[in-house]
Amino acid sequence: MQGLALLQRHGQSPRSFEDSMEAPDGLIQEAAALHKFAEAAYTGPLLDFGRNPFLFPCAWLYRQGLLAPWARNRWPILDGDNWWRGHAAAFLKHVNLTPEVLRRGRVNQAKCEAAYFIVVLHHLRSVVVAVRGTETPEDLITDGLCKECILSAEDLHGLMNSSHVHPDVKLSVESSFPHYGHSGILGAAQDLFRQIDGNPGDYDAECKSSGFLSSLLGAGCECDGYDVRIVGHSLGGAIAALLGIKLYRRYRNLHVFAYGPLPCVDAVVADACSEFVTSCNYCTVTRYQN
Missing domain, CATH: 3.40.50 (Rossmann fold)
Incomplete structure (x- = not known):
């Protein structure tokens, strides 16, 4: 308006x-x-809540990579990301691309x-x-x-x-x-x-x-x-x-x-x-x- x-x-x-x-x-x-x-x-819980209104906590944790913390070093480092680099993991999992394509982010x-x-x-x-x-x-x-x-x-x-x-x-x-x-x-x-x-x-x-x-x-x-x-x-x-x-x-x-x-x-x-x-x-x- x-x-x-x-x-x-x-x-x-x-x-x-x-x-x-x-x-x-x-x-x-x-x-x-x-x-x-x-x-x-949308690397926070919003995208997963819209797609999985009942199971969104599990979907978000999976997309953030928390279920596989040993893979942390695979993900790029983004400005302001959490210690397990979950936002980078969530972005790449959604677009189904390998870590090297993501060059920078905040x-x-x-x-x-x-x-x-x-x-x-x-x-x-x-x-x-x-x-x-x-x-x-x-x-x-x-x-x-x-x-x-x-x-x-x-x-x-x-x-x-x-x-x-x-x-x-x-x-x-x-x-x-x-x-x-x-x-x-x-x-x-x-x-x-x-x-x-x-x-x-x-x-x-x-x-x-x-x-x-x-x-x-x-x-x-x-x-x-x-x-x-x-x-x-x-x-x-x-x-x-x-x-x-x-x-x-x-x-x-x-x-x-x-x-x-x-x-x-x-x-x-x-x-x-x-x-x-x-x-x-x-x-x-x-x-x-x-």
């Missing part, structure tokens, strides 16, 4: 479903294939911080960033910080300075400033951007950084030329969309799949990023028409 109020207050009517179009088959198939990563990001949080997981899929030539949706009290605080805020030039830098965005799209955004977003989601996206790609001030003239993604995707690095996919459900989908806007200048092969995202930007910005952000709602994958 806050998202709708934000659009209405600034004279931008929300688009109806009839104004959107179904995404191409290739995007639909990719969205379906990557959904498991957005789901796996599960401990403060206000306006997101839990995330970074996965390298060599067989698909992709790097996937999975952002968790609402699961903890900290996530609820981020949800609740829904006061509108102005999107700064830095927040839209990746969109407005990208050579991949059509000039007419840039003009529509530039001519309609100021633009507005959800303050809690924007804060979480800004923090996550710093976590995985460094500070914007660190960029040189060629827009290079010393961040973690650059260490994977930079020229001559392990994942040079790979696609970048950012996925998230609900709150995680909204954070993923704003993160994608900030990263799009640097990674041309970037696409965001947001599953049931919260409203987080105004309609003009939503239209401007429709080429690289796909919203998946009620099992239907749609994009806004330009």
Whole structure:
């Protein structure tokens, strides 16, 4: 409701479903294939409670690896994980992948911080960033910080300075400033951007950084030329969309799949990023028409 109020207050009517179009088959198939990563990001008991309402404690303990503590050293070390590395184990068990694909992640949080997981899929030539949706009290605080805020030039830098965005799209955004977003989601996206790609001030003239993604995707690095996919459900989908806007200048092969995202930007910005952000709602994958 806050998202709708934000659009209405600034004279931008929300688009109806009839104004959107179904995404191409290739995007639909990719969205379906990557959904498991957005789901796996719920490494606490919430996912298991939804699937096993009566036996969820047993299901959660199994997915956390507590029934096989001798396997602890197999799992990657994530920021804020428990001593038996249960969140890493839970994520990998859900997506059914081996430990070496999970390169980085965070599960401990403060206000306006997101839990995330970074996965390298060599067989698909992709790097996937999975952002968790609402699961903890900290996530609820981020949800609740829904006061509108102005999107700064830095927040839209990746969109407005990208050579991949059509000039007419840039003009529509530039001519309609100021633009507005959800303050809690924007804060979480800004923090996550710093976590995985460094500070914007660190960029040189060629827009290079010393961040973690650059260490994977930079020229001559392990994942040079790979696609970048950012996925998230609900709150995680909204954070993923704003993160994608900030990263799009640097990674041309970037696409965001947001599953049931919260409203987080105004309609003009939503239209401007429709080429690289796909919203998946009620099992239907749609994009806004330009």
